[in-house]
Structures are given as structure tokens and as C-alpha cells.
Amino acid sequence: MIEKVVEKMESQKGFLQIPTKSRQELFGDVSLPLMTSVNGNRARLDEYWRIWSPFLKNKFNAGAHVKISRTESGLLVELTENKNAETETKSTEEKQILTQNIDDKLYFKTDSIRILNDDFLETNVIEENSIDLVVTSPPYNVDVQYEKYRDDIPYDEYLVFTRKWLTKCYNVVKNDGRMCLNIPLDKNKGGQQSVCADVTAIAKEVGWKYHSTIIWNEQNISRRTAWGSWLSASAPFVIAPVEVIVILYKKTWEKQRKGKSDIKRDEFIEWTNGVWNFSGESRNKIGHPSPFPIELPRRCIKLFSFVGDTVLDPFLGSGTTMIACLENKRAGIGVEINRNYCELAVRRLEKHGIFQKKLMEIP
Numbered sequence: 123m124i125e126k127v128v129e130k131m132e133s134q135k136g137f138l139q140i141p142t143k144s145r146q147e148l149f150g151d152v153s154l155p156l157m158t159s160v161n162g163n164r165a166r167l168d169e170y171w172r173i174w175s176p177f178l179k180n181k182f183n184a185g186a187h188v189k190i191s192r193t194e195s196g197l198l199v200e201l202t203e204n205k206n207a208e209t210e211t212k213s214t215e216e217k218q219i220l221t222q223n224i225d226d227k228l229y230f231k232t233d234s235i236r237i238l239n240d241d242f243l244e245t246n247v248i249e250e251n252s253i254d255l256v257v258t259s260p261p262y263n264v265d266v267q268y269e270k271y272r273d274d275i276p277y278d279e280y281l282v283f284t285r286k287w288l289t290k291c292y293n294v295v296k297n298d299g300r301m302c303l304n305i306p307l308d309k310n311k312g313g314q315q316s317v318c319a320d321v322t323a324i325a326k327e328v329g330w331k332y333h334s335t336i337i338w339n340e341q342n343i344s345r346r347t348a349w350g351s352w353l354s355a356s357a358p359f360v361i362a363p364v365e366v367i368v369i370l371y372k373k374t375w376e377k378q379r380k381g382k383s384d385i386k387r388d389e390f391i392e393w394t395n396g397v398w399n400f401s402g403e404s405r406n407k408i409g410h411p412s413p414f415p416i417e418l419p420r421r422c423i424k425l426f427s428f429v430g431d432t433v434l435d436p437f438l439g440s441g442t443t444m445i446a447c448l449e450n451k452r453a454g455i456g457v458e459i460n461r462n463y464c465e466l467a468v469r470r471l472e473k474h475g476i477f478q479k480k481l482m483e484i485p
């Protein structure tokens with residue numbers, strides 16, 4: 123059994139740093155990271171000897187004295203001194219505020235990055251008129267196996283879903299807010315559909331204004347599934363091996379305030395040419411069925427937002443947009459319905475040094 127004092131950062135983020143001198147006693151010789159449990163709740167011991175669990179988030183206040191002991195299945199963390207240290211001792215009023223703001227949907231939080239484990243259509247914690255830029259790739263409805271989401275619904279239903287989330291995005295962006303929407307140009311699986319044209323039309327119906335479309339020439343994919351009628355005009359199949367990024371905005375294209383841009387001359391010249399050539403991302407490498415490469419949100423973020431702006435990805439997946447935010451000093455909010463993908467996003471952020479980098483101050 124060991125004792126320690128909980129620090130503010132630990133309480134806020136939901137981890138406990140195991141002191142060096144106690145590691146051997148608690149865990150013996152283990153290789154990290156390691157899945158375990160805290161008070162019966164799922165937990166993970168990372169490479170830096172921090173034990174992470176949603177259970178620990180705001181469970182003990184900064185300054186609380188806790189003891190940590192081994193159990194058969196994992197760890198037990200208990201309060202040793204009660205100086206109003208456990209958040210349960212907060213007044214009823216304070217407790218209510220906590221539930222509204224930091225409920226258990228908030229899966230991960232640092233000063234600049236927040237990840238919500240929620241259905242974007244249901245979530246109500248993102249303030250209206252608060253987002254500068256949306257960068258996202260929604261489910262394509264091409265039968266990708268997502269665990270929590272059916273990706274093979276009838277096309278009509280898919281368009282109803284599309285209308286709902288486009289409306290929700292519209293409400294949360296600022297008047298000079300923008301959206302970069304990565305979708306297929308078209309689809310041939312389960313019947314030919316003009317996805318880009320249909321989604322763009324719905325976006326305009328819900329109020330978005332159209333700016334332009336970038337063609338993403340994903341060089342390492344082949345979307346060909348069949349030739350149709352081979353060497354015959356009878357019924358040949360044509361399919362373009364590209365995706366698109368539709369650029370939309372809410373009310374005014376020109377930004378309403380001055381801000382700092384970090385795009386370089388060569389990047390500006392290359393990226394304002396609306397054909398982007400870079401490879402797609404490997405599913406196996408990332409561990410998600412349809413990640414986009416970091417190059418995609420990186421370009422969108424640098425071209426279309428200022429340093430310090432707030433970027434939303436309502437379909438976060440493996441967290442690529444949040445990594446691009448971290449690396450380019452933007453604040454990020456990601457929403458993902460699948461808890462396993464939230465966890466994957468956090469692991470990727472950790473690998474990109476989220477706790478080593480000095481957290482920026484959001485203007």
C-alpha cells in the first residue's frame with residue numbers, strides 16, 4: 123500500500139502518477155502499457171507510470187490524500203484524509219454544475235483538447251456559435267465495420283442523418299465559421315450515388331454557404347470493383363479514385379477578426395490549388411477502419427483557421443484531427459460515439475506528446 127497527494131492536473135484529467143519508489147511494490151516487473159482496473163473500473167497504466175481511468179476524473183480534489191493498494195483484479199484507491207477532498211463533498215449546487223459541464227461524456231480533457239464520448243446528434247455540451255472550423259469525415263455508408271454504428275443504411279436514411287448532423291454543425295459554428303467536409307465523390311457499392319452532390323445540396327438547404335471543392339487524389343487506392351461490360355459500350359462502369367473536401371462557411375467567408383496565420387508561402391501556393399495529392403492512411407497502422415491521414419486536417423487547419431482557433435471534429439474516429447490541432451496550436455473538440463475509438467485517440471495523442479508539450483493558452 124502506498125500513499126500520495128492528488129495533484130490538480132491528476133484530478134482534472136483522471137489519472138494518478140505512481141511515484142517512482144512505489145512502482146516495484148505495486149506492480150513488480152511489468153511491461154507497459156498495461157490494462158488494469160481501479161476500484162473495479164477499467165484503467166490503463168501508461169508508459170509514464172500514470173494510471174488512467176474515467177473513474178478518477180474529478181473523483182478526488184487536488185490536495186486529497188489517497189492510499190493506493192493492490193487487489194486481485196487491479197488497484198484500490200481510497201481517501202485517507204477528508205479535508206473536503208472528495209468531490210462528492212461538494213455542495214449540491216456545485217455538484218449540479220459539475221454534472222452539466224463535465225459529465226461522463228467528457229472522455230478526455232486538457233487545456234486545449236477535449237474528447238467527448240457521445241453521439242454527436244445527441245450531445246449538448248458544445249456551445250452554439252463557438253466553433254471556428256469543422257474538419258471531419260463522416261461515416262460514408264459503405265458498409266465499414268464500425269462496431270457502434272451501422273454503415274450500410276438505406277441511402278435515404280443516410281441523407282436524413284446527414285441533414286441532422288450538418289444542421290447541428292451549422293448551429294455550433296461562429297458566423298465566420300467554416301467547414302471542411304471530407305466525403306466520397308460518389309459511390310458504387312450498393313447502387314451508384316452522387317454523394318458529394320447530394321450532401322452539398324443538403325448542406326446548402328440547412329444554411330451553409332458553398333465556397334469550393336478540393337479534389338483529394340488519394341494516390342494509393344483503387345476504388346475499382348468491376349469493369350461493367352468489358353470493352354463494350356453496353357454498360358461500362360466508371361469510377362474516379364478520388365475523394366473530395368467540400369469547403370463551406372456559415373455567413374461570411376472573410377474572417378470577422380484579425381488573427382495569426384502560420385501557413386508558409388509554398389504551402390499557400392500549393393494548397394490553394396484545389397487538387398491535393400497525398401496518400402491515404404493505413405487502417406492496420408492506425409487500428410481504425412477508416413482514418414484519414416494527418417495531412418488532410420493539417421492542411422485544412424493551416425489554410426482555413428488562425429492559430430488558437432477552435433476546431434471541431436464531430437466524427438473523431440482515431441483522433442487524427444485532434445493530433446493536427448495539437449501540432450498546430452489550435453484548440454480541438456472531438457466527438458466519437460465509440461468508446462474504444464476515444465481510447466485510441468487518447469493513445470495517439472499521448473504518442474504525439476500531449477503531456478510533454480507545453481499546453482498553449484487559448485486566446
Ligand SMILES: C[S@@+](CC[C@H](N)C(=O)[O-])C[C@H]1O[C@@H](n2cnc3c(N)ncnc32)[C@H](O)[C@@H]1O
Nearest residue numbers: 241242260261271413414437439440442458459
Ligand atoms: C470516417 S470515420 C472518421 C475517421 C477519422 N477521420 C480518423 O482519422 O480516424 C467516422 C467515425 O464516426 C463515428 N460515428 C458514427 N456515428 C457517430 C455519431 N452519431 N456521433 C459521433 N461519432 C459517430 C464512427 O464510430 C467512426 O469512428
